[in-house]
Amino acid sequence: MSVQKIELCKTADVDEGAAIRVETGDLSLAVFNLNGAFYVMDDTCSHGPGSLSEGPIHGDVVECDFHNGSFNIKTGEVVDPPCMIPQKTYKVVVEGDAVFIEA
Amino acid sequence: MSSKSKITIANANVEFVCDDDTISRAAVRAGLGFPYECNVGECGNCRFELLEGDVAYLRENPPAITERDAQRKRYLGCQAQPKGDCTIKVPLRDHYKSKHLPRKVTGTLTQAIDVTHDIREFRFALSEPLKFLAGQYGLITAPGVAGARAYSMCNTGEDGAEWHFQIRKTPNGAATGALFDRMKTGESLQLDGPYGMAYLREDAPRDILCLGGGSGLSPMVSIARAAAASPALKDRHIHFVYGGRTPADICGEDMLRVLPGYAERIHYTPVVSMADDPASAGWTGKTGFVHDVAEALYGEALAGFEVYFAGPPMMAQAVTKMLIKAKVPAAQMHFDQFY
Numbered sequence: 322m323s324v325q326k327i328e329l330c331k332t333a334d335v336d337e338g339a340a341i342r343v344e345t346g347d348l349s350l351a352v353f354n355l356n357g358a359f360y361v362m363d364d365t366c367s368h369g370p371g372s373l374s375e376g377p378i379h380g381d382v383v384e385c386d387f388h389n390g391s392f393n394i395k396t397g398e399v400v401d402p403p404c405m406i407p408q409k410t411y412k413v414v415v416e417g418d419a420v421f422i423e424a
Numbered sequence: 425m426s427s428k429s430k431i432t433i434a435n436a437n438v439e440f441v442c443d444d445d446t447i448s449r450a451a452v453r454a455g456l457g458f459p460y461e462c463n464v465g466e467c468g469n470c471r472f473e474l475l476e477g478d479v480a481y482l483r484e485n486p487p488a489i490t491e492r493d494a495q496r497k498r499y500l501g502c503q504a505q506p507k508g509d510c511t512i513k514v515p516l517r518d519h520y521k522s523k524h525l526p527r528k529v530t531g532t533l534t535q536a537i538d539v540t541h542d543i544r545e546f547r548f549a550l551s552e553p554l555k556f557l558a559g560q561y562g563l564i565t566a567p568g569v570a571g572a573r574a575y576s577m578c579n580t581g582e583d584g585a586e587w588h589f590q591i592r593k594t595p596n597g598a599a600t601g602a603l604f605d606r607m608k609t610g611e612s613l614q615l616d617g618p619y620g621m622a623y624l625r626e627d628a629p630r631d632i633l634c635l636g637g638g639s640g641l642s643p644m645v646s647i648a649r650a651a652a653a654s655p656a657l658k659d660r661h662i663h664f665v666y667g668g669r670t671p672a673d674i675c676g677e678d679m680l681r682v683l684p685g686y687a688e689r690i691h692y693t694p695v696v697s698m699a700d701d702p703a704s705a706g707w708t709g710k711t712g713f714v715h716d717v718a719e720a721l722y723g724e725a726l727a728g729f730e731v732y733f734a735g736p737p738m739m740a741q742a743v744t745k746m747l748i749k750a751k752v753p754a755a756q757m758h759f760d761q762f763y
Contacts, residue, residue: 365517367754369469370459372515386492388468405744406754 448501477510558650562617640734
């Protein structure tokens with residue numbers, strides 16, 4: 322199975338300690354910048370319609386501001402309920418000034 | 425009194441009319457993918473941001489709203505009625521679009537049949553047919569009771585002439601009290617629907633697992649009936665696990681037994697949780713909780729099922745946890761959270 326590389330944004334588009342939402346194809350993604358490293362997960366919370374790119378970030382954790390559940394940004398693991406299903410994360414590749422995922 | 429307001433969703437550049445209605449229900453009626461789930465102010469999925477205009481709540485202080493929401497001018501769509509035109513912000517998603525657009529109709533009670541000591545099936549003939557997908561729910565406004573309650577239908581909705589609900593009587597519940605104790609055949613009430621995303625996926629090429637407890641009987645019976653009748657699912661097995669506290673709560677087998685393929689491809693497992701209770705004396709079936717029994721019965725095969733479940737909040741949480749552990753993809757789990 323071939324791995325597809327999808328460009329999401331430029332590194333400068335995402336401030337440190339912040340996130341943006343990127344729509345590409347069928348995917349709606351949250352792109353995080355933690356101390357210059359980029360992480361990508363599905364933007365729509367696994368628990369409800371909350372948008373994780375709009376949630377407050379505390380260290381490695383993003384809180385969904387719909388029901389106050391939270392996820393580890395690097396792994397997608399659930400940190401706080403009511404979320405129970407881990408968030409899908411993507412492998413990120415930075416080339417030059419562009420952020421890609423492998424999907 | 426009718427009051428029409430124009431609602432503009434600023435971020436999607438969409439307008440719809442809210443006619444004596446709440447904002448999210450009016451949006452779903454208009455065919456929009458406005459997020460929602462419980463429709464009664466409990467789950468918080470229908471939150472939107474009010475940019476311009478004013479709203480009033482149908483249900484005062486709905487449980488799902490927090491102080492932070494109030495500070496950020498966020499309201500619950502299912503409870504907010506516009507006072508004039510409004511501009512709002514909300515992320516529309518196709519997942520929440522209805523195949524059969526919900527409407528308000530009059531339902532006349534044609535039959536009420538006891539299923540167990542506390543579950544009764546109420547059958548309503550609709551003033552106009554309203555199709556629904558198996559597993560969906562309707563909002564019932566019981567006579568003399570403020571506010572609507574959500575109940576799932578147990579029949580299948582391909583013609584929509586009648587909606588049948590298996591409802592569990594809530595101790596001291598106002599709505600179920602009105603339905604169980606006062607509603608007589610021939611009397612009418614308001615039905616609004618269909619709503620809900622936990623409907624049968626006929627295009628899912630997998631065997632089906634229905635897990636139900638208590639009032640979760642109704643949508644699981646609907647799913648099983650529709651799956652048994654679906655040509656697309658004719659080669660699929662349907663596994664149905666239903667839990668109660670004691671044998672007096674156990675039901676559903678007679679509804680499945682009449683379906684074509686019962687015992688060959690439709691399998692029913694009842695489970696009793698209070699096995700040590702004197703009322704359970706003589707029970708020879710499975711004991712424990714529905715999620716534990718399902719895990720023991722199906723194990724690694726779970727990840728290959730399309731799973732539908734409905735029941736009390738504690739059960740739904742335990743089932744979700746078990747399914748995650750069993751590596752069932754989220755897209756194969758279907759339930760509506762009413763909490």
